[in-house]
Amino acid sequence: MIETVHLFPQLDAKLIELLKSLSPDDWNKPTVARLWTVKDVAAHLLDGNMRTLSLIRDGHSTPPDRGINSYADLVAFLNQFNADWIKAFKRISPKLLTELLETTGKQYSDLMQVQEMDTDAVFSVAWAGEETSKNWFHIAREYTEKWHHQQQIRDAVDKPGIMTRELFLPFIETLLRGLPHTYRDTDAAPGTGIHIQIDLEGPMEWYLVRQENHWEITTEFSAQPIADIQLDADTAWKLFTKALTPAQASATVILSGNESMAAVALNLIAVMA
Incomplete structure (x- = not known):
């Protein structure tokens, strides 16, 4: 909660x-x-x-x-x-x-x-x-x-x-918590993890992890992530509330590993739009 x-x-x-x-x-x-x-x-x-x-x-x-x-x-x-x-x-x-x-x-x-x-x-x-x-x-x-x-x-x-x-x-x-829904059509083997880091007064970290039939957002993941996403807090709030497009945010977002897998996260829209 x-x-x-x-x-x-x-x-x-x-x-x-x-x-x-x-x-x-x-x-x-x-x-x-x-x-x-x-x-x-x-x-x-x-x-x-x-x-x-x-x-x-x-x-x-x-x-x-x-x-x-x-x-x-x-x-x-x-x-x-x-x-x-x-x-x-x-x-x-x-x-x-x-x-x-x-x-x-x-x-x-x-x-x-x-x-x-x-x-x-x-x-x-x-x-x-x-x-x-x-x-x-x-x-x-x-x-x-x-x-x-x-x-x-x-x-x-x-x-x-x-x-x-x-x-x-x-x-x-x-x-x-909207990321599992954003990734609903993105398939991966169970246990696949994507690392998300958002920076404000230091890093804040989460992992999006593939379960058997769904994705789950968590703060703990012991395996090696398949992809990494890093962005600053100012970009994050604007991107996820549709004030920035993924293309506009790309100048400050760092994707690594499987970039196509990571880039799906940029489509999260956590407002009714």
């Missing part, structure tokens, strides 16, 4: 501190989220708080306005869903947006503290190929959303603050 609940208050406090420090021009700066400005990303974070409080705390939900019969259908629905929210919040001031984020962020963090970690989640982690997920994984996925959207804002305004091992490690550990 990846523990993230204790980090929500800290991450949220850093977000509010960041937003209160922004100049009027900062709010309109573009981000790596392509069409979204800093203000748009902040509005999206508010949407996450308010929808979670409405659904989990208050039991209020609205069914989709269309049939969802595939992953592509779900992504299309979410894209339109998000775009509608962003458009509506164009009329809301940055000051009010920050105040709403401060209020709902505390309520969100309090709600996370009382969740049962081992029960089935209301939503599965679809990018990891799961049809049903445990609540701890769903909550960890929510942490990755909050972390990477805040990092998009920090990247846009050049104000670092959450690229620390304490806050980044749970983020990247959660994302890497």
